Amino acid sequence: MNDVKDFTTVRVTFSKQGRARYISHLDLNRTMIRALRRAELPIWYTEGFNKHPYVTFAAPLSLGFEGERETMDVRLNEQYDMDELVRRLDAVMPEGLQILSAAVAVKKAGDVDRAVYELTVGCAASDVDAFLAQPTVIVQKKTKKKTFKELDLAPFLSQANSTLREEAGQTVWQLTLPCNSTDSVNPSLVTEALCSFLKREELPCFVRRLAVLDKEGQPFA
Amino acid sequence: MAVTLEQLFDRVQKPARYTGGELNSVVKDKSKVNVRFAFCFPDLYEVGMSHLGMKILYGLKNAVDDFWCERVFAPDTDMEALMREHNVPLFALESRDPLRDFDFVGFTLQYEMCYTTVLNMLDLANIPLLAADRGDDMPLVVAGGPCACNPEPLADFFDIFLLGEGEELNLELMELYREHKKNGYNKAAFLRAAAEIEGVYVPSLYEVTYHEDGRVNAITPRDGVRPTVRKRIVKDLDTMYYPDSFVVPFIDIVHDRAMTEIFRGCIRGCRFCQAGFIYRPVREKSIDTIDKQSRALCESSGYEEFSLTSLSTSDYTKLEDLLTRLLDWAEEKKTNITVPSLRVDGFSEELANRLNVLRRSGLTFAPEAGTQRLRDAINKNLTEEEILDTATRAFRGGWTSVKLYFMTGLPTETLDDIAGIAALGQKIVNCYYYNPDKPKGKSVNVSISASCFVPKPFTPFQWEPQDTMAQLEEKQRHLVASVTTKKISLSWHDAKTSYLEAVLARGDRRLGKALLEAFRRGFKLDAWAEHFDFDGWMDIFRSVGLDPDFYACRRRDYDEVFPWDHLDYGVSKQFLIEENRRAHESVTTPNCRQQCSHCGATCFKGGLCVERR
Numbered sequence: 108m109n110d111v112k113d114f115t116t117v118r119v120t121f122s123k124q125g126r127a128r129y130i131s132h133l134d135l136n137r138t139m140i141r142a143l144r145r146a147e148l149p150i151w152y153t154e155g156f157n158k159h160p161y162v163t164f165a166a167p168l169s170l171g172f173e174g175e176r177e178t179m180d181v182r183l184n185e186q187y188d189m190d191e192l193v194r195r196l197d198a199v200m201p202e203g204l205q206i207l208s209a210a211v212a213v214k215k216a217g218d219v220d221r222a223v224y225e226l227t228v229g230c231a232a233s234d235v236d237a238f239l240a241q242p243t244v245i246v247q248k249k250t251k252k253k254t255f256k257e258l259d260l261a262p263f264l265s266q267a268n269s270t271l272r273e274e275a276g277q278t279v280w281q282l283t284l285p286c287n288s289t290d291s292v293n294p295s296l297v298t299e300a301l302c303s304f305l306k307r308e309e310l311p312c313f314v315r316r317l318a319v320l321d322k323e324g325q326p327f328a
Numbered sequence: 329m330a331v332t333l334e335q336l337f338d339r340v341q342k343p344a345r346y347t348g349g350e351l352n353s354v355v356k357d358k359s360k361v362n363v364r365f366a367f368c369f370p371d372l373y374e375v376g377m378s379h380l381g382m383k384i385l386y387g388l389k390n391a392v393d394d395f396w397c398e399r400v401f402a403p404d405t406d407m408e409a410l411m412r413e414h415n416v417p418l419f420a421l422e423s424r425d426p427l428r429d430f431d432f433v434g435f436t437l438q439y440e441m442c443y444t445t446v447l448n449m450l451d452l453a454n455i456p457l458l459a460a461d462r463g464d465d466m467p468l469v470v471a472g473g474p475c476a477c478n479p480e481p482l483a484d485f486f487d488i489f490l491l492g493e494g495e496e497l498n499l500e501l502m503e504l505y506r507e508h509k510k511n512g513y514n515k516a517a518f519l520r521a522a523a524e525i526e527g528v529y530v531p532s533l534y535e536v537t538y539h540e541d542g543r544v545n546a547i548t549p550r551d552g553v554r555p556t557v558r559k560r561i562v563k564d565l566d567t568m569y570y571p572d573s574f575v576v577p578f579i580d581i582v583h584d585r586a587m588t589e590i591f592r593g594c595i596r597g598c599r600f601c602q603a604g605f606i607y608r609p610v611r612e613k614s615i616d617t618i619d620k621q622s623r624a625l626c627e628s629s630g631y632e633e634f635s636l637t638s639l640s641t642s643d644y645t646k647l648e649d650l651l652t653r654l655l656d657w658a659e660e661k662k663t664n665i666t667v668p669s670l671r672v673d674g675f676s677e678e679l680a681n682r683l684n685v686l687r688r689s690g691l692t693f694a695p696e697a698g699t700q701r702l703r704d705a706i707n708k709n710l711t712e713e714e715i716l717d718t719a720t721r722a723f724r725g726g727w728t729s730v731k732l733y734f735m736t737g738l739p740t741e742t743l744d745d746i747a748g749i750a751a752l753g754q755k756i757v758n759c760y761y762y763n764p765d766k767p768k769g770k771s772v773n774v775s776i777s778a779s780c781f782v783p784k785p786f787t788p789f790q791w792e793p794q795d796t797m798a799q800l801e802e803k804q805r806h807l808v809a810s811v812t813t814k815k816i817s818l819s820w821h822d823a824k825t826s827y828l829e830a831v832l833a834r835g836d837r838r839l840g841k842a843l844l845e846a847f848r849r850g851f852k853l854d855a856w857a858e859h860f861d862f863d864g865w866m867d868i869f870r871s872v873g874l875d876p877d878f879y880a881c882r883r884r885d886y887d888e889v890f891p892w893d894h895l896d897y898g899v900s901k902q903f904l905i906e907e908n909r910r911a912h913e914s915v916t917t918p919n920c921r922q923q924c925s926h927c928g929a930t931c932f933k934g935g936l937c938v939e940r941r
Contacts, residue, residue, distance in 0.1 A: 126349035129337055134344065134578045141351075141576060141630030144661075156684075158662050159632065171338055199630070201351040201576075311335075 114151035114161075114182040117192070118212040120328055123174040127203025132167040138201065139179060145199040148192060151182035165216040165327065166286055166319045169293060173315040178327060180212055210328065218321045220287045224294045226280045228301065229311035232271045235278055238304045239266050246300050260300060263292055277311075286319070331414040333424060340407045344578040345373035348421035351576040352628065354390040354397070355422050362394040362509065363502045366420050366430040366467070370437075370445035371855065373401040377575070378583035380637060381436060381473065385494050387571030395502055398422040398430075399575070402445050402853065403452070411452060418452040427453035431505060433467045434498075437475035440832035441825065441855040443482060446471075447847040450485070457844065459487050459532060464515045468505070472497075476529075477559075477606050478785040478892040481832050481839035483531035487519060490527060491895060492559025493592070495569055497527045523553045527560035534894060536837055542878055544836060544889045558896040559606070563934035565592065565613040570621050573628035585666065586625040586634035588618050590650070593935060594639040595920040597927075599707045599911050600696070600738065602784040603639055605904075606897045608927065610643075610920055611935035615650050622654060626663055634658075635666040642671040643921075648679060655682050669694075671710075691722045694733040697741070698748025704914040705740045707907075712752065719756050723763045729773040730756055736803045736820070737781040737795035739911060746803050749776060750810035757815045775817045778807065780826035784833050785892050786899060788907030791884040794830040796877075797823050824862040828854070830880035836891035839879075841872045900928035 123130070130138060140160050143150050152158040161182045168174045189209045197206035228235065238244075244260040269282045284292040294314050302310035319327045337343035358364075367386060369376025376382065382399070389397035398420035403411060411418070417426040427433050433455065435446050447457055450469065456462050459469065471479065472490035479489045490497050501522060508518045523530045533553045537545040549555050562568045574586060593610035594603065613621075622634055636650075644650060651665070658665050659682070667683060693715050697703045700712060719730055734749050753774045760772035780800055783789045795803070800823040811818060832839065845868045853859040869876045884890075886905050893901075903926065910917060917925050920936050930937040 126347045129343040129347045130578045131342075131344070134580070137580070138576075138578055140632070143630070144632065145627070145630035152662055170343070199351075201578075202349045 114184050115186070116180050116182055116212040117187075117189070117209055118214075118328060119179050119181060119192075119196070119209045120207045121174075121177050121179065121200075122205045122207060123168065123177055123203065124205075125173075125203040127201070128171055128173045130204075131170045132164065135168075136162055136164070138204070139181075142196060142199050142201075142204075143181060146192075146195040148181075148195060149183050149185045149187055151184040163216070165219050166222060168316060169295065169314075171314070172294075173313075175315065175317045176207065176319070176326065176328075177316070178319065180216070208328070214321060214327060217288065219319055219327050220322045221283050221285050222319045223281065223283050223317040225315045225317055226282070226294055226298060227274075227313040227315075228278050228280060228298060229276075230278060230301070230305060230307075232273045232278045232280075234305055235269075235271055235280055235301065236266070238301050239264055239269060241304070244300050244304075246296050248296060258292075258296070260292065260297060263290075264297065281317070283320075331416065333416070333419075336407065336410045336414070336416065339410060341404065342373075342579055345401065346403065346407060346421070348399075348424065350578060352573045353399075353422055353575045354386070356390075356396045358396070358423065358425075360394065361396040362506050363396075363432070364430045365389055365395065365397040365432040365434055365498075365502065366400050366427050367397050368400040368427075368433060368435045368446075368449055369402075370435055370442040370449060371402055371853070372404055373577070374579065374581040376401045377577050377581045379436065379438065380587050380589065381494070383571055383574050383587075384569070385498055386575070387573070388495060388569045389498060389502065391569070392499065392502075394506070396422075400427065400433075400449070402449055408448075408452065417454050418449055428455060428467065430467045431509070432502070433469050435469075435471040435473075437471050437473040437479070437482075439855060440475060440829045441860075443832060443843055443854075444846050444851040445853055446482070447485065447843060448852040451847065457847070458484055460484075462487070462515075464513060468515070468518075470501075474602065474606060475833075477602070477895060477897060478834065478890075479529070479531070480536075480837050480891040481835040481843060483837045484840040485843075486531060487515075488522060489529040489531065490560075491529055491557055492527055492897070493562050494560075495562050497525070497560045500525050501528060520551060520553075526558060529557040529895065531837075536891070538836075538838070542838070542875075544891050544893075546889065547891075547894045549894075556894050556896045558931075559898065561592075561609075561611075561932045561934055563611070563932070565589070565611050566617045570617075572621070572624040574625060574631075576629050576631070583635070584631075586622065586629055586631040587637050588622045588625065588634060589613065589638065590618055590636045590641070590644050591638045595643050595936070596640060596709070597707055597907075597917055597919060597925070598696070599705075599788040599907055600735065600781060600784075602787050605786045605899045605927075607639065608898055608920075608929035609932060609935040609937040612645060615646060615653055618650060619653055623657065626658075626661070632662070633664040633666060635668060637668065639669070641667050641669050642675075648676065651679055651683065655679075690729055690731055691719065691727055692731040692733070693718075695752065696733065696735050697738055697745060698734065698750070698752055699745045701914050702738060702741055702745040702748070704916050705911045706738055707911070707916050709916065709919070712755070715752070716755060716759055720759045720763065723760050723772075724765060726767060728760070728767065728770050729775070732756075732774065732776050734776060734778045735781045736778050736807070737800050737826075739781075739783075739789055739792045740914070741795075741803075743803070743806050746806045747810045749778070749807060750812075750816065753811065753816040754813065757813060760815075772815050773817065774815060775819070776807075776811075777819050777821075778804070779821040780823050782826050782830045782833060785890065786897050786904070788904050788911055790834065790890070790904065791886065791888075791908055793883045794827065794880045796881055797827060800826075822857070825855075825860060827876070827880055828862070828865055831876045832879075834891070835879050838874060842868050842874055845872055898927070898929040898931050903927045 150160045163180045247255040248258040298312045389395045470488040476489045535548045591612040593607045783792045
């Protein structure tokens with residue numbers, strides 16, 4: 108075996124909307140592998156007993172969230188026209204998943220730094236303003252070991268970081284949250300904190316991820 | 329304000345069970361559809377979506393322009409609680425319309441333990457449970473599947489049972505309905521007309537009387553309907569409809585792969601096995617058809633694996649040819665083939681390696697009984713020699729574990745037969761140590777799994793009592809005591825579930841009130857250990873005045889009228905009596921390919937029965 112990689116990593120940008128937001132991350136992985144097979148693309152398979160296509164997602168999206176510009180990396184074992192790839196793959200996607208573009212991956216998964224979210228919450232903009240004005244916002248964050256640790260969200264929730272507008276009795280709140288190896292904040296932590304700040308039993312909210320950015324604030328693509 | 333389905337989805341586990349929208353699911357324009365069928369599987373999505381029959385009938389009905397078939401599964405408890413709290417009726421996945429909007433609500437009855445779930449689903453759909461309470465404005469509630477061969481415990485709840493294979497029968501029923509709808513639908517008139525279709529059983533058109541002791545006295549047809557209803561089969565599997573695409577689920581389901589049926593029926597005639605009798609005669613699909621169908625399914629689904637399904641794969645006449653043909657393209661497309669219930673003996677080493685047979689499932693055998701005497705009594709033709717030879721071969725290939733499946737409580741079984749289970753396990757352990765090339769420092773593991781025998785209708789054991797739970801427990805203790813090595817690990821099924829299964833399997837219409845009471849007490853998903861409440865069931869039987877032992881543990885006389893005697897599955901009662909006698913003499917019966925035993929299935933004029941003549 109030589110050391111030269113026998114595959115090209117291609118970064119595919121797609122949207123995940125409507126019913127597709129209920130596809131969990133693990134299930135999306137399987138869904139994409141099957142789509143790649145249906146599209147009959149020259150996919151690279153892992154070696155070993157259980158050969159399978161290699162698909163990774165630099166920034167997994169939580170179950171229930173929509174994503175405007177999500178990415179996945181796939182490996183191809185030959186040169187392939189990117190427009191053709193987009194066309195073929197999009198044609199075999201289930202409802203709610205749309206392939207937008209594809210390019211040979213340049214940035215590394217570790218370059219992902221933050222993400223822009225649009226939260227649609229069932230309260231007034233002034234409620235969110237009051238929430239943002241707090242000096243500290245302490246939440247319990249689940250760790251990988253299934254224990255909880257305290258986290259202060261305030262540093263990530265400056266008013267400068269948020270834009271708010273009211274729409275049909277709800278507040279559309281755009282904010283940027285970190286998702287890198289040092290810091291990572293899931294927007295559901297924010298909405299849960301807002302819910303308890305407002306002393307509500309439940310707060311209707313809908314989350315859409317608009318973009319995933321690198322350290323320079325450029326789209327991760 | 330009414331809650332939206334999305335608001336429920338946001339609050340439950342695995343919402344993709346309820347969202348629909350999977351690849352290849354069929355959505356039609358309601359305004360252009362004449363007959364709507366809600367195909368209900370009375371279990372969770374993961375179980376129901378694994379079922380091949382549903383995939384076939386879903387595709388078959390949707391291939392007709394003005395029919396629309398949709399899928400419905402039992403919601404899990406979290407979803408059910410929200411649906412009940414917010415008054416959301418049970419809906420079909422494709423249109424999200426409530427079941428009451430459908431023309432047919434059809435259940436597949438795959439196992440007895442789903443009966444309470446059926447009732448719970450009807451209730452969730454706001455459909456009256458009793459057929460007599462449903463008028464012209466309600467959907468017709470119908471059912472098929474193996475349990476339809478004795479559907480009597482459910483007779484009060486269903487308008488129609490469909491006996492046998494559904495491909496032709498479902499379409500004929502829906503076509504008749506389309507006609508009636510056009511000319512002004514009336515339920516009673518439709519049911520009477522439907523009863524003329526072969527394979528359609530309308531329970532309300534048969535009256536059952538009982539002896540004082542609870543045995544059936546007579547089953548009398550009303551209104552001039554035929555006295556017996558014969559099941560349907562499809563004669564030619566090569567020209568039969570088979571889907572070229574499957575709905576591909578998002579979530580992981582029990583059997584998440586493409587499936588190609590390679591034959592129907594079974595030549596074996598193991599005397600405990602209901603499937604071996606009710607699916608006769610054996611009909612094979614040709615290699616060309618299997619090849620074509622497998623390719624189409626893999627291409628349209630993207631599945632990385634497909635399985636060949638049948639009751640006993642090794643009995644396919646040209647299995648090696650078939651597998652060679654399939655492997656040629658499957659290997660190239662990196663698609664795995666799984667071959668369940670494959671007997672490795674007599675199988676070429678090369679093919680076994682290409683299929684990775686052992687690597688996938690390990691080495692498994694189903695001797696069912698521990699001694700040759702008892703294996704002869706149940707007509708299971710697997711000899712100790714075959715098992716030991718295959719095990720030795722596998723051990724030489726480096727394998728270190730073997731799984732064995734047995735049943736306890738079989739008719740004529742003694743404690744010696746139970747001890748024989750452990751002895752057979754021990755012999756396999758010995759095989760491992762006789763092997764001079766055994767891997768160093770590795771031990772062998774023989775795992776023995778024992779289930780409890782359940783006597784079923786249309787088998788030679790339909791007259792037999794099930795062992796009492798005390799007897800089964802004694803046998804389990806004896807098995808544990810007979811195992812003297814740690815190389816053998818034991819596991820067994822819960823006798824309580826098998827007991828209830830036995831009650832329902834050979835039950836009569838009087839059990840309807842027990843099912844109704846079970847539903848009222850919130851029973852559902854009884855096949856799931858966390859839901860099954862045995863003591864609760866015993867209390868229900870007491871409260872409705874029925875003795876479950878009467879159904880499960882009583883030996884019947886050959887001349888007793890059974891609750892299912894008006895249903896005809898081709899296999900004659902006389903043949904089954906003869907088979908029962910042979911069982912008690914430990915005499916085997918040759919399989920259908922060796923010699924015709926005149927079971928009665930020739931009446932269908934199909935498959936092996938006519939090929940031989």
